Amino acid sequence: MVNLQAQYKRLEGEVSEKWKQLCRKGSFILGEEVEKFEEEFAVYCARKHAVAVSSGTSALHLALEASGVRGREVITTPFTFIATAEAVIHAGGKIKWIDIEKRTYCLDAEELEKNISPETAAVMPVQLYGCSADMDPILESSRKAGLAVIEDCAQSHGALYKGRKSGSLGDIACFSFYPGKNLGAYGDAGCVVCDSDETAQLLRRLGNHGSDKRYYHTEVGYNYRMDTLQAAVLRIKLRYLDTWNEKRRRIAGLYNERLKGLPLALPEVPEYAEHVFHQYVILADDREKLMKKLADSGIATAIHYPVALHMQPSFSDSGYSEGDFPVSEEISRRCLSLPICPELSESQVEYITGKIREFYG
Numbered sequence: 001m002v003n004l005q006a007q008y009k010r011l012e013g014e015v016s017e018k019w020k021q022l023c024r025k026g027s028f029i030l031g032e033e034v035e036k037f038e039e040e041f042a043v044y045c046a047r048k049h050a051v052a053v054s055s056g057t058s059a060l061h062l063a064l065e066a067s068g069v070r071g072r073e074v075i076t077t078p079f080t081f082i083a084t085a086e087a088v089i090h091a092g093g094k095i096k097w098i099d100i101e102k103r104t105y106c107l108d109a110e111e112l113e114k115n116i117s118p119e120t121a122a123v124m125p126v127q128l129y130g131c132s133a134d135m136d137p138i139l140e141s142s143r144k145a146g147l148a149v150i151e152d153c154a155q156s157h158g159a160l161y162k163g164r165k166s167g168s169l170g171d172i173a174c175f176s177f178y179p180g181k182n183l184g185a186y187g188d189a190g191c192v193v194c195d196s197d198e199t200a201q202l203l204r205r206l207g208n209h210g211s212d213k214r215y216y217h218t219e220v221g222y223n224y225r226m227d228t229l230q231a232a233v234l235r236i237k238l239r240y241l242d243t244w245n246e247k248r249r250r251i252a253g254l255y256n257e258r259l260k261g262l263p264l265a266l267p268e269v270p271e272y273a274e275h276v277f278h279q280y281v282i283l284a285d286d287r288e289k290l291m292k293k294l295a296d297s298g299i300a301t302a303i304h305y306p307v308a309l310h311m312q313p314s315f316s317d318s319g320y321s322e323g324d325f326p327v328s329e330e331i332s333r334r335c336l337s338l339p340i341c342p343e344l345s346e347s348q349v350e351y352i353t354g355k356i357r358e359f360y361g
């Protein structure tokens, strides 16, 4: 699906030199390297503040906790990675799922408008597969109702919405730097970005045991700090992110061209979006057979995600059941992610799409 080894080979010199320096200094948690990454990533996201943390999941948890969702509802989508929903529970909130849009598989703005209630504290759009939800109507409904908007940007580093950076649109945005993400560390890491000075200070304290002065604690917090070695890798990789995203778009274009005319639904890019193709996802009715054919030809594929969250055993007591979110359920039955990463070559795409055409031929 992704070729992390090929990417490492190109960065090995830079990374190992930097890691050696940091190890010699004994610098392992937070510190200057993390501060520099925060400055650079805030600029990249067109935000005033970036707070580096230990994972995308901890970023979401902190963002929700800082938004005061305890005992109140958070509206989000059931068609996402489990962490989006887990974070709501960990922050003491109540999940209110709504269905996704057919075009982007992201939060449906019309559904949002219909589901806001006095109970609602926040809305969490997930910028899935590298494409932003239609944010303007979401922001407008949220502003009217006084909701906090928290973007889950774990898959949308560098994506644009009407020319604006993904992660710069709501009150707070959360990023994951899990190794396979468009910007990935060499372990777990994440980041929260925002413009409010007060929110940034609160996020920073909560992620560091409720403390901004060592051994003095103003809140009960968490150990969600970023490792220094991860910040060093991320600073190096951030310089390549736009080039890598451009390559992903080129690969997606090639897939589109070669898969045209087959009985498959190809990804749609709305006119407002610059997509960063964290995943290239097609919809196929005979998905399992196609997967098997590709696996037999040495091609890895994946399903993001096979079970919508309201149907997961871990949420069996959430009060939702099968049939509640028909679009999410349909997409989870038909979606198939093809290999995509900046290192994927044109001839590899030819090979993969050739096998898919054979399957339907």
Ligand SMILES: *Cc1c(COP(=O)(O)O)cnc(C)c1O
Pocket: 055, 056, 057, 058, 080, 081, 083, 084, 126, 152, 154, 155, 175, 176, 177, 178, 188, 189, 190
């Ligand atoms: C990866 C991901 C997360 C969680 O990030 P981690 O760094 O793995 O904790 C959250 N939401 C979405 C949509 C993701 O893809």
